[in-house]
Amino acid sequence: MTMTHRPYHFVAIVGGAIAGSVAAEILADNGIHVVVIEQNKKPYGKIEDGLPRWHLEQRKQEYSRIDARLRKPGVFLLPCTRLGRDLDFQDLCHNWGFSAVILANGAWRDRELGIPGAEEFVDKGLVYQNPFIYWYNHKNEEDYTGPHYQAPDEALVVGGGLASIDVAKILQLENYERVLRARGVQTNVYELEKKGVPAVCKMHGITPEDLGIKGCLLIYRRRGQDMPLAQPPENATPDQIAKTEAIRQKMLRLAQEKYLFRVQDRRVATGLLVEDGRLVGLKVAETKVEGRKAEPVAGSEYQLRAPMVISSIGSVPEKIPGVAMRGEYYDFNHETLPQYGESDHVFGVGNVVTGQGNIRSSLLHSQEVATKLIENYIGVADEGTTPARFYAGAEARGTAQAQAVRDRVQVMRGLSYHEVAAIEQRIRAFQERVGYTGDYDSWIASGTASITADQMDFLTDIALEATRQSSAAFYCTACR
Ligand SMILES: Cc1cc2nc3c(=O)[nH]c(=O)nc-3n(C[C@H](O)[C@H](O)[C@H](O)COP(=O)(O)OP(=O)(O)OC[C@H]3O[C@@H](n4cnc5c(N)ncnc54)[C@H](O)[C@@H]3O)c2cc1C
Structure with a gap:
């Protein structure tokens, strides 16, 4: 055989x-x-x-x-x-x-910011998105040996896609958690992300304005309605494109209302602001947007100072x-x-x-x-x-x-x-x-x-809430 x-x-x-x-x-x-x-x-x-x-x-x-x-x-x-x-x-x-x-x-690898000389200032005022999110995800681990960053208020984020909204949220959540805790409010990023900053403040009889956070600023070279947060169908009609643009604007507005970051659209970085060997901000120009093209408008340049510039323009x-x-x-x-x-x-x-x-x-x-899917991802569903x-x-x-x-x-x-x-x-x-x-x-x-103490507290809170709401047992996979 x-x-x-x-x-x-x-x-x-x-x-x-x-x-x-x-x-x-x-x-x-x-x-x-x-x-x-x-x-x-x-x-x-x-x-x-x-x-x-x-x-x-x-x-x-x-x-x-x-x-x-x-x-x-x-x-x-x-x-x-x-x-x-x-x-x-x-x-x-x-x-x-x-x-x-x-x-x-x-x-x-982060796509380079694209302003001549910018790479000299990496970790001297300029930070790229990939290492920043890596730091954020791992910084509380006992054996963490990676790069260390701060999340200062009023940072400047260059971007416009989903990842740049993540960066803006990280900055906001870190800052609000810090100031709320300093006031004795027991909260954490999980609660702030889920409920939003205004709602958490309200639960404690505070208004966000009381806390003195100015918020990070996200600049985007096209218009708010062009942000790649929602996509029109293939061969979309003008009506479908208009609907998609309205969805994008709504998502961005809801995210700003919930996490209180600022946005300037139609802005492009054109130069560096450097002091004592550190990047302290960017020169920025307004843009004229035509289709996919966004060109700087002559004479519209101004300066944006920031304690940290985070570039999030693609990997x-x-x-x-x-x-x-x-x-x-x-x-x-x-x-x-x-x-x-x-x-x-x-x-x-x-x-x-x-x-x-x-x-x-x-x-x-x-x-x-x-x-x-995207609304859920950015927390505005x-x-x-x-x-x-x-x-x-x-x-x-x-x-x-x-x-x-x-x-x-x-x-x-x-x-x-x-x-x-x-x-x-x-x-x-x-x-x-x-x-x-x-x-x-x-x-x-x-x-x-292992799950950190604040993650565990948060998961326990969700479990209790779910049990209260449905009186059904809530099985938390993260706690297994
Ligand atoms: C904010 C954000 C939004 C996103 N939006 C979407 C979305 O809408 N839809 C979507 O589909 N995806 C989205 N993604 C991307 C999503 O993360 C990827 O699609 C998916 O994770 C890609 O998986 P991958 O396996 O190709 O790459 P990765 O997850 O990057 O995996 C690559 C692996 O290769 C390893 N590796 C790298 N270099 C080496 C090396 N030299 N030697 C050995 N190993 C190496 C890495 O450690 C890693 O484990 C998004 C990501 C982010 C951060």
């Missing part, structure tokens, strides 16, 4: 978060061996380090989805291993013997030695099956391909659902709206790309048993070096930051 078996394939995936884990699962379900190479101890990417920490429930859910995918038989994890530092890109692609290499390492993939770039992005030549340069076995999935976090949820959902899965879009895009890569891998020459065994042996040696035994669950449990 002749036995037929599927040919062996072994694929390396760089980055273990949404896109990497989706790809790992799809390949493993098709009998393909996979190693997920992740720079961090935990493979949660932007969910852990980019999604502000008040999204407790959403983080928990996304973590467990990633865990379930990476626990699949046939998936090896290689944590604490960074491509470009611990592994060489060319070596990985050409010498390890993998059937294919998939880059799923996301977009972690692009990090430069990795040996990885060819095309402009700000890696050299991928197709979005559906993102193939790297001339290579027939190196691909990309997820944010690393286009760098775009804010993908068009409307491609996946009706405009109404997509709008609810109606009371009682069930939070939808904000990351479903990222997952769906990763799935489509990973399926295309799987189809390509399946028609490649198979590896021999010995070739597979040799790769596996090499992976195990790398795993040993970083102290990973192959037991995914105990590795994750050992590195999971």
Whole structure:
């Protein structure tokens, strides 16, 4: 009797978060061996380090989805291993013997502010969004060793997308928590984010004006109604565009009312204000907006002084030695099956391909659902709206790309048993070096930051409230 078996394939995936884990699962379900190479101890990417920490429930859910995918038989994890530092890109692609290499390492480099000389002032008055949110999410952990920032009142945020609204909220929540606590009011960012600053103040018989916070200022180069907070449907009619613009304006207004940050739209940064070697603000001009174009208006320039400037104008993939770039992005030549340069076995999935976090949820959902998703995300949805899965879009895009890569891998020459065994042996040696035994669950449990006291208080408050409202038992997954 002749036995037929599927040919062996072994694929390396760089980055273990949404896109990497989706790809790992799809390949493993098709009998393909996979190693997920992740720079961090935990493979949660932007969910852990980019999604502000008040999204407790959403983080928990996304973590467990990633865990379930990476626990699949046939998936090896290689944590604490960074491509470009611990592994060489060319070596990985050409010498390890993998059937294919998939880059799923996301977009972690902030797009530069774009004013000549600005980079000199990084951490001297100028801060970029990615490290700022990383600091915010991790700063209360006992073993935190990353960068340290302040969140001063009257900071200047340059941006306009969702991430810049996160930055503005962080600044506001930090400042109001600080001054309220100084007055003896027991509150925290979780309560302030959920209920909003005016409501929390009211509960304590205070008005926000009493607290003397001036608030951060967000500047955006187009008009408020152009902010990419809601998207019109494909081939939208003028009516649909007008409706989308009204939705964007409403979202922005509600967010400002709830968190009290200031906005100046149609503004572009044109120069630096520098004193004693520090950035102390920006020169700013008004813009004339025509379609996608926003040009500075001659003679409209003025100065905006600020204790800190935070630039939040988009994230692009990090430069990795040996990885060819095309402009700000890696050299991928197709979005559906993102193939790297001339290579027939190196691909990309997820944010690393286009760098775009804010993908068009409307491609996946009706405009109404997509709008609810964003309203929930920025905290301005109606009371009682069930939070939808904000990351479903990222997952769906990763799935489509990973399926295309799987189809390509399946028609490649198979590896021999010995070739597979040799790769596996090499992976195990790398795993040993970083102290990973192959037991995914105990590795994750050992590195999971415990819930801090204020998170626990807040979750207990939600649980009590839910129990009061429905008299049904509230099962808090975050407290398990
Ligand atoms: C404010 C905000 C708004 C967003 N809006 C949306 C939205 O509307 N819709 C949407 O779909 N998405 C949105 N996103 C983006 C969302 O975060 C991404 O779509 C999703 O998380 C991308 O997943 P990913 O796996 O591609 O990348 P990431 O989550 O960035 O994961 C990349 C992984 O690769 C690892 N890695 C990086 N470099 C290396 C290296 N050199 N070696 C080894 N490992 C490495 C990282 O540690 C990380 O675990 C938003 C993000 C933010 C912060």
